[in-house]
Amino acid sequence: MKIAVLVARILLGLIFFVFGLNFFFHFIPQPPPPGGPAGAFEGGLFGTGYFFQYMKVVEIVSGLFLLINRYTALFTVILFPISLNIFLFHTLLMPSGIPMGLAVLILNLFLGYAYRAYYTGMFTAKPTI
16 A cells, blocks of 8 residues: 555646646647637636636645655645646546646546545534534
8 A cells, every 4th residue: 555655646746747847838838728618717727817827836746745745635635626627627628638637647546535534624514623
């Protein structure tokens, strides 16, 4: 189990770190922007002027912390909404990317399961101080 967690953590960290950096430095060639609903969705997010930049900084920081194995349980939770959105975007709007979206979601869910002991406090129905 330790080796599987290590591999999943490094893979997920590399995915988010590399693709986050690629947004700013363009070292991986990008395909042309999609058309139809996928293009409209991306256009709306880019049109805000801040959302993609914010999300990519979160991805870079989270990926780095996964790679150096610090606050891994926290950054697994932070990355979950992004992973879920990647999966749903590719499932519903751009099916050609389903394998990558599925891989990111599975890696994130696996890490969430592996670090489940650290989340018990989050699921307390009525916390006491």
